[in-house]
Amino acid sequence: MKIAIIGTGNLGLSIAHGILSSNGATSMYLTKRSPGSIKELEKYGMVTVTTDNREAVQKSDILIFAVQPGQIEGILENTRDLLTEKHVIISTITGFSIDRIEKIIGKDQHIIRSMPNTAISVGKSMTCICCNEKGKKRIDLAKAIFNRMGHSIEISEEKMQAATVICASGIAFWMRLIRATTQGAIQLGFDAKEAQELAMYTCNGAAELLIESGSHPEEEIDRVTTPKGCTIQGLNEMEHQGLSSSLIRGMMASYEKISHIGKN
Numbered sequence: 692m693k694i695a696i697i698g699t700g701n702l703g704l705s706i707a708h709g710i711l712s713s714n715g716a717t718s719m720y721l722t723k724r725s726p727g728s729i730k731e732l733e734k735y736g737m738v739t740v741t742t743d744n745r746e747a748v749q750k751s752d753i754l755i756f757a758v759q760p761g762q763i764e765g766i767l768e769n770t771r772d773l774l775t776e777k778h779v780i781i782s783t784i785t786g787f788s789i790d791r792i793e794k795i796i797g798k799d800q801h802i803i804r805s806m807p808n809t810a811i812s813v814g815k816s817m818t819c820i821c822c823n824e825k826g827k828k829r830i831d832l833a834k835a836i837f838n839r840m841g842h843s844i845e846i847s848e849e850k851m852q853a854a855t856v857i858c859a860s861g862i863a864f865w866m867r868l869i870r871a872t873t874q875g876a877i878q879l880g881f882d883a884k885e886a887q888e889l890a891m892y893t894c895n896g897a898a899e900l901l902i903e904s905g906s907h908p909e910e911e912i913d914r915v916t917t918p919k920g921c922t923i924q925g926l927n928e929m930e931h932q933g934l935s936s937s938l939i940r941g942m943m944a945s946y947e948k949i950s951h952i953g954k955n
């Protein structure tokens with residue numbers, strides 16, 4: 692598989708690491724405006740780092756666009772004459788609809804819109820994808836690419852903004868929860884390193900429990916909360932202080948903001 696990542700910034704670089712560690716490509720072009728910081732990736736013989744998007748498009752089949760929303764239009768206009776039947780265009784751009792992509796490069800292209808997160812660098816991204824009419828022929832290929840680097844589901848495009856909040860911004864939300872748990876653990880006597888270890892592995896275990904068992908979070912909570920015990924005491928105090936409510940409100944605030952990014 693010949694893959695190009697157009698715009699190797701935070702997300703693009705995470706995708707590049709995910710592809711490298713899963714042996715997901717035979718060749719990889721990485722483009723960036725100032726490529727010096729990622730030039731060392733050329734030590735993997737199959738990686739070419741360049742500023743030349745046109746060369747990357749010509750030499751690749753799968754094109755993953757990971758630039759900022761304001762940059763995508765110009766890049767597509769500059770490369771559209773090079774697009775052929777072999778290309779699969781995968782966009783990660785927040786708020787940039789398939790319709791807008793089609794208006795620049797035409798409907799007769801395999802277009803996939805995706806929303807991965809930065810955990811793709813360690814093969815653990817939750818990625819949501821959707822496609823245009825022609826892209827239906829390549830959606831399984833896109834799923835296979837993302838499933839090598841985590842878990843993917845196909846959704847309708849109208850849910851893409853919500854998926855961005857839950858999955859992409861979600862990494863930041865969960866990080867803050869892990870950090871808060873770490874701070875609590877330090878107050879309870881652990882040093883900072885141990886505290887973070889306790890917090891992140893417990894978080895990992897909680898998610899794995901649900902993934903492996905298919906059970907509902909409340910079922911697992913019922914198994915931990917001894918009547919009159921310490922867990923329910925802590926949990927109820929957290930809820931009195933608005934834990935669930937503040938999370939949900941934060942997600943709604945993110946969604947409100949992302950709707951504006953989409954309009955612009």
Ligand SMILES: NC(=O)C1=CN([C@@H]2O[C@H](COP(=O)(O)OP(=O)(O)OC[C@H]3O[C@@H](n4cnc5c(N)ncnc54)[C@H](O)[C@@H]3O)[C@@H](O)[C@H]2O)C=CC1
Nearest residue numbers: 698699700701702703722723724757758759760784785859
């Ligand atoms: N950071 C995240 O967790 C996620 C970001 N996204 C979306 O992915 C996109 C990229 O986000 P980030 O990686 O955070 O942005 P970023 O600003 O870190 O990366 C953008 C990269 O594009 C490069 N670039 C700009 N113009 C270019 C051009 N003409 N040719 C080649 N490269 C060019 C820049 O040099 C930069 O390295 C955005 O649209 C964002 O909404 C989506 C999901 C998650």
Ligand SMILES: O=C(O)[C@@H]1CCC=N1
Nearest residue numbers: 785855856859860952
């Ligand atoms: O914060 C943002 O707007 C972008 C989209 C999702 C993750 N980062």
